[in-house]
Amino acid sequence: MRRENVKNSPTNYGFIPYLCSLKKLQSMSRVITLREALGEAMSEEMRRDETVFLMGEEVAEYNGAYKVSKGMLDEFGPKRVIDTPIAELGFAGIGVGAAMNGLRPIVEFMTWNFAVLAFDQIVNNAAKTLTQSGGQFMCPIVFRGPSGAAGQLAQQHSQTFESWMANVPGLKVISCIDPADAKGLLKAAIRDNDPVCVMESEIMYGLKGEVPDGDYVVPIGKAAIRREGTDVTIVAYNKMMEVAKEAAIELEKQGISAEVIDLRTIRPLDHKTLVASLKKTNRMVVVDESWPFAGVSAEIAYEMQRYAFDYLDAPVVRVNAADTSLGYAPTFVEEYMPNPAKVIRAVKEVMYQKA
Amino acid sequence: MSEVASPPKSKKSIVKYDKTTYLTWFETMYRVRRFEEKTLFAYSQQKIRGFCHVYIGQEAIAGALATGIRPEDKVVTAYRQHGVALARGMDSNSCMAELYGKSTGCVKGKGGSMHFFSAAHNYFGGNGIVGAQIPIGTGIGFAEKYKGTDNFCVTMFGDGAARQGALHEAFNMAMTWKLPVLYICENNKYAMGTAVTRTSNVVDMVKLGLSYDMPSEQVDGMSVEAVHEAFLRAAKHIRAGHGPYYLEIQTYRYRGHSVSDPAKYRSKEELEEYKEQDPVFVTQNKIISENIASQEEIDAIIARIDAEVDEAMDFAEQSPYPLGSELYDDNYVQQDYPYITD
Numbered sequence: 001m002r003r004e005n006v007k008n009s010p011t012n013y014g015f016i017p018y019l020c021s022l023k024k025l026q027s028m029s030r031v032i033t034l035r036e037a038l039g040e041a042m043s044e045e046m047r048r049d050e051t052v053f054l055m056g057e058e059v060a061e062y063n064g065a066y067k068v069s070k071g072m073l074d075e076f077g078p079k080r081v082i083d084t085p086i087a088e089l090g091f092a093g094i095g096v097g098a099a100m101n102g103l104r105p106i107v108e109f110m111t112w113n114f115a116v117l118a119f120d121q122i123v124n125n126a127a128k129t130l131t132q133s134g135g136q137f138m139c140p141i142v143f144r145g146p147s148g149a150a151g152q153l154a155q156q157h158s159q160t161f162e163s164w165m166a167n168v169p170g171l172k173v174i175s176c177i178d179p180a181d182a183k184g185l186l187k188a189a190i191r192d193n194d195p196v197c198v199m200e201s202e203i204m205y206g207l208k209g210e211v212p213d214g215d216y217v218v219p220i221g222k223a224a225i226r227r228e229g230t231d232v233t234i235v236a237y238n239k240m241m242e243v244a245k246e247a248a249i250e251l252e253k254q255g256i257s258a259e260v261i262d263l264r265t266i267r268p269l270d271h272k273t274l275v276a277s278l279k280k281t282n283r284m285v286v287v288d289e290s291w292p293f294a295g296v297s298a299e300i301a302y303e304m305q306r307y308a309f310d311y312l313d314a315p316v317v318r319v320n321a322a323d324t325s326l327g328y329a330p331t332f333v334e335e336y337m338p339n340p341a342k343v344i345r346a347v348k349e350v351m352y353q354k355a
Numbered sequence: 356m357s358e359v360a361s362p363p364k365s366k367k368s369i370v371k372y373d374k375t376t377y378l379t380w381f382e383t384m385y386r387v388r389r390f391e392e393k394t395l396f397a398y399s400q401q402k403i404r405g406f407c408h409v410y411i412g413q414e415a416i417a418g419a420l421a422t423g424i425r426p427e428d429k430v431v432t433a434y435r436q437h438g439v440a441l442a443r444g445m446d447s448n449s450c451m452a453e454l455y456g457k458s459t460g461c462v463k464g465k466g467g468s469m470h471f472f473s474a475a476h477n478y479f480g481g482n483g484i485v486g487a488q489i490p491i492g493t494g495i496g497f498a499e500k501y502k503g504t505d506n507f508c509v510t511m512f513g514d515g516a517a518r519q520g521a522l523h524e525a526f527n528m529a530m531t532w533k534l535p536v537l538y539i540c541e542n543n544k545y546a547m548g549t550a551v552t553r554t555s556n557v558v559d560m561v562k563l564g565l566s567y568d569m570p571s572e573q574v575d576g577m578s579v580e581a582v583h584e585a586f587l588r589a590a591k592h593i594r595a596g597h598g599p600y601y602l603e604i605q606t607y608r609y610r611g612h613s614v615s616d617p618a619k620y621r622s623k624e625e626l627e628e629y630k631e632q633d634p635v636f637v638t639q640n641k642i643i644s645e646n647i648a649s650q651e652e653i654d655a656i657i658a659r660i661d662a663e664v665d666e667a668m669d670f671a672e673q674s675p676y677p678l679g680s681e682l683y684d685d686n687y688v689q690q691d692y693p694y695i696t697d
């Protein structure tokens with residue numbers, strides 16, 4: 001999309017109207033799954049903007065490999081809900097070209113593991129189109145799909161990509177499983193004029209949550225405090241939120257008050273919310289399914305020592321996936337994945353308590 | 356069914372087009388030639404840095420681009436792209452200033468030799484990753500079809516890029532969805548220093564279109580008339596909504612792959628053979644010998660272009676570099692993006 005056209009474009013959003021009061025809207029809400037919430041986000045945006053379309057493997061006639069796009073072909077037809085061949089590099093590149101030329105593509109990857117084939121287009125083109133062209137061509141595209149391990153799927157189907165994508169200037173990265181927020185964030189991503197990578201979760205598509213009725217967006221780049229606490233801050237995102245919440249409930253029984261923060265957006269990282277929480281609790285544990293080396297947790301630990309060094313009563317401790325590829329056997333999954341017990345152990349460590 | 360045409364026989368003695376067309380070809384090709392010669396000179400003086408790939412020898416394609424498609428059509432190509440940008444009508448000043456890395460360059464010093472862009476000229480850029488522009492051009496064409504225009508996207512790549520998987524993925528989707536894309540393989544016989552014959556079992560790149568039933572032609576890329584005519588045939592097919600079209604244009608670069616390549620992998624005789632068919636001089640000679648225009652008119656064009664390119668070098672020389680802080684411009688459309696700066 002040409003940037004000079006933006007001013008007059010109906011899809012231009014100089015601001016994203018923030019959902020000021022989610023609670024107020026919840027008086028008119030429904031309990032739906034993450035899968036349904038994401039589908040609603042896409043359908044609503046396609047109704048309001050003709051330039052939005054969805055392409056990917058199995059998105060149309062099969063109704064989506066994980067049924068996120070269920071019913072969309074029926075409503076929007078094959079021009080706007082497009083089944084692609086198994087050619088991630090090719091259709092990601094077609095998305096980039098279409099975005100440069102005035103459309104707003106949503107490119108679905110069956111999982112982010114397969115998006116690796118398309119990294120050239122995401123990293124070398126989508127992320128760089130605006131700067132390479134001296135600001136003349138925007139690339140308003142959404143790349144979305146599940147990220148992270150989903151049980152005994154072994155090495156190639158179990159990886160997280162938040163750290164990879166968040167390393168690249170030019171991209172924004174969202175990773176959130178809360179149905180209401182995931183819907184609002186995906187809508188914001190579709191309206192955003194920059195390329196956005198949206199990380200979902202195979203095993204969380206069935207997660208139910210209260211989702212407000214009506215049109216709303218959740219701003220990219222803002223973390224959410226899911227649970228207030230005073231003794232320790234637990235930071236997580238995507239399905240690690242479930243691990244963090246479970247750990248917090250158990251810790252409460254043991255007399256430890258944990259504040260739980262959902263990052264929601266990985267890039268740009270909302271370090272202000274983290275710093276403010278750390279100044280209150282003085283201790284932090286990061287629960288992060290990405291590998292430890294140069295990952296999201298490493299970035300957070302850096303930010304905390306840089307901006308809240310004097311408030312730290314203990315080093316930031318992280319709970320990551322193991323620094324290995326994931327093996328198939330259930331014992332390997334148990335060893336590899338963060339879980340509440342590991343998080344509780346980490347919390348005890350930063351509180352200098354015996355596990 | 357698809358067809359593979361042989362290179363048309365030389366019809367140099369026939370004057371098929373009007374004077375304006377011949378002079379447009381000559382002017383476009385001569386501008387590219389002169390611009391590139393001066394580019395090499397400036398590079399030798401270290402005014403231009405980085406990777407730099409010149410178009411000398413391949414000008415017939417630039418000439419045909421100036422006449423064979425509409426301004427509303429889109430063009431995307433690889434990194435040997437100065438000539439393509441000039442053929443789209445981008446001015447010498449902003450192109451030369453970009454090579455010098457100056458703030459007055461067509462992308463404000465952000466791109467250099469490999470990345471010119473101009474939204475005003477529907478020029479979607481020089482791409483630095485071999486073959487990556489093939490799906491991108493396909494997507495640009497996809498958007499034209501989606502919007503319901505009869506424009507198409509000229510998607511150019513070299514013989515090296517033709518061996519990337521991206522080509523096959525894009526060809527397949529373009530044919531399946533009947534997208535308005537004109538694919539052009541500029542076969543200059545060498546992928547960097549490696550001859551096509553050493554890396555490809557199929558040497559006729561035109562055949563790559565056949566497994567997708569894509570209409571495909573082999574074109575004499577040293578003849579601007581032949582390339583122009585192929586563009587017209589392709590344009591007619593694509594604008595009628597029949598889907599993509601593929602041209603393998605057989606051309607030759609006189610220089611190495613980049614300015615740092617002495618091109619020792621090929622013979623002097625081979626180079627001389629192509630220089631005898633030089634598109635700039637063949638066209639110039641035809642214009643004179645067939646009385647299409649006078650020697651004075653040709654001389655006037657040459658003098659004007661020479662002055663234009665000299666002025667472009669002065670312009671580039673005198674323009675300021677961008678401020679270092681402009682590095683943070685245009686990474687995101689979002690104006691208040693919170694960059695990490697510590």
